[in-house]
Amino acid sequence: MSLIFDYEILRLTWWLLLGVLLIAFAVTDGFDLGVAVLLPFVARTDIERRVALNTIEPVWEGNQVWLILGGGAIFAAWPPLYAVSFSGFYVAMFLVLASLILRPVGFKFRSKIDDPRWRTAWDWALVIGGFVPALVLGVAVGNTLQGVSFAFDQDLRATYDITLLDLLNPFGLLCGLVSLSMLVMQGAAYLNLKADEPVVGRAQTAGRATAWATIILFALAGLVTAFLISGYRITSAIDPTGPSNPLAKTVVKETGAWLANYAAHPWMLAAPTLGFLGAGFAIPLFRAKRPILTLALTSSSLAGIVATAGVSMFPFLLPSSSSPSSSLTVWDASSSRLTLGLMLVATLVFVPIVLAYTGWVYKVLRGRVTAQAIIHESHEAY
Numbered sequence: 001m002s003l004i005f006d007y008e009i010l011r012l013t014w015w016l017l018l019g020v021l022l023i024a025f026a027v028t029d030g031f032d033l034g035v036a037v038l039l040p041f042v043a044r045t046d047i048e049r050r051v052a053l054n055t056i057e058p059v060w061e062g063n064q065v066w067l068i069l070g071g072g073a074i075f076a077a078w079p080p081l082y083a084v085s086f087s088g089f090y091v092a093m094f095l096v097l098a099s100l101i102l103r104p105v106g107f108k109f110r111s112k113i114d115d116p117r118w119r120t121a122w123d124w125a126l127v128i129g130g131f132v133p134a135l136v137l138g139v140a141v142g143n144t145l146q147g148v149s150f151a152f153d154q155d156l157r158a159t160y161d162i163t164l165l166d167l168l169n170p171f172g173l174l175c176g177l178v179s180l181s182m183l184v185m186q187g188a189a190y191l192n193l194k195a196d197e198p199v200v201g202r203a204q205t206a207g208r209a210t211a212w213a214t215i216i217l218f219a220l221a222g223l224v225t226a227f228l229i230s231g232y233r234i235t236s237a238i239d240p241t242g243p244s245n246p247l248a249k250t251v252v253k254e255t256g257a258w259l260a261n262y263a264a265h266p267w268m269l270a271a272p273t274l275g276f277l278g279a280g281f282a283i284p285l286f287r288a289k290r291p292i293l294t295l296a297l298t299s300s301s302l303a304g305i306v307a308t309a310g311v312s313m314f315p316f317l318l319p320s321s322s323s324p325s326s327s328l329t330v331w332d333a334s335s336s337r338l339t340l341g342l343m344l345v346a347t348l349v350f351v352p353i354v355l356a357y358t359g360w361v362y363k364v365l366r367g368r369v370t371a372q373a374i375i376h377e378s379h380e381a382y
Contacts, residue, residue, distance in 0.1 A: 005344075007240070007241040007340075008240035010334075011331060011340065012330065014073070014077040014340055014343075015310075015314070015317075017073060017077075018070065018073050021066055021070040021073055022070055022306055025063075025067045026182075026183070027302050029060070029063040029066060030183040030187070030302060031295075032056045032060040032130070032187070033130040033187065034130065034183045034187015034190070036126045036130025037134065037180070038052070038187050038191065038206055039127055042188075042191060042203050043199055043202075046116070048371070049119075049123060050111075052199055053110075054369045055369050056190070058365055062358060064100075065358075076335060077334060078333050078334055080244070080333045081317050083158060084150050084160070084318060087160060088148055088149075089143075089148075089167070091164040092140060092167055096132065096133045099128055099129045100129060100133055102125045102128055102129035106122045106126040106129060110122035131180070135177075135180050136176065138176035138179025138180060139172040139173060141175050141179065141309055142174060143166075143169070143172045144313070144318055145171070145225060145258065146169075146230070147253070149162055149320070150162065150323070151323035152247055152323070156247070161322060171224055171228075171229055178221050178305065182302055183302075185210035186298050186299065186302055188203045188206045188207030189203075189207055189294050192207060192289075192295070193292060207282070207298075208286045211280070211301075214279045214301065215276060218305060219276070225259075226256055226258075227255070228255070229255070231254060231256060231260075232251050232254075232313075233257045234249055234315075234329070235250045244332050244335075246326055246333060247325060247326065249329075251325050258313060261311055262312075271304050271307035271310075271311050272305075272308045274300055275301050275304030275308055276304075277301075278299070278304055279297075282294050282298050285297065314330065315329045315330040316330075317329060317330060
């Protein structure tokens, strides 16, 4: 037990758990966002739009549990990261939350009035509720890779110099497009599994197109990361079991520094490889109509892309572009050993419960949503 609760092991474990939560959010809530973005393109009549929406309506709220758990994990396990990111990215976070709020009201209100203009307005609200988070969350990751402008004084009080326009830089927008394309690909794969014709046929076309877009944009982002933007490297000795003090180290910015982990640990290349292969192998399967395998491959692609950002930056969590030594890392931005240990015990108890009831829900809701079912149960379907 002493090894399990070693401070270094606990910090590393919580870094891994944060990655798992972010991947779970991307894979599950990702197809919710993707279906919403695809709505105008795969559904041309009211019945078709209701088919598409009813594939995600019973599960989207449960899928957002992973986003909540991720935010909670950052708050409890990495307090400085929570403080800097949620304060520095305040406007971006507000945009994400405001757009996410459109989803519950869109689902609840769209079918209240049988009027085409009313329903079209709420359909576009749902599209915005899918598009904005998918784009902005990717922009946030892009800016994290570049570093954001913040600094700590000697009393560890943080100051920020971050505006929304600063975040909307070319590389940030490129990463936003990677995020958007991969989540729309995931939404297309989910519709391929759950919807009925003609929605399925259009989703397959969209899935192939967005899979190609994901591959191309992911490769482009990798090239820019390797040759154009600066990464960060710790140049002083670090103590993985020491106190959480971001100022107790020195850091330099170097172009291509994010590639150092792959040279030191070649097994990490599995992450970007999975990102490319998952999307690549999914392309012919969309045409072959293998929906379960296609969704598994697109999910693995999302997992690989998210993991690529994490392993490239390790041990950094949030680099500082204006004061590199203030950068937050796995070793100097965590809660206490006791807090991490107690949280790990709670996680080992409750996460399996979440997984169990989530699996049960998907089992109960298995099968396709058809137009006939929507018409037959019009008073219950959205």
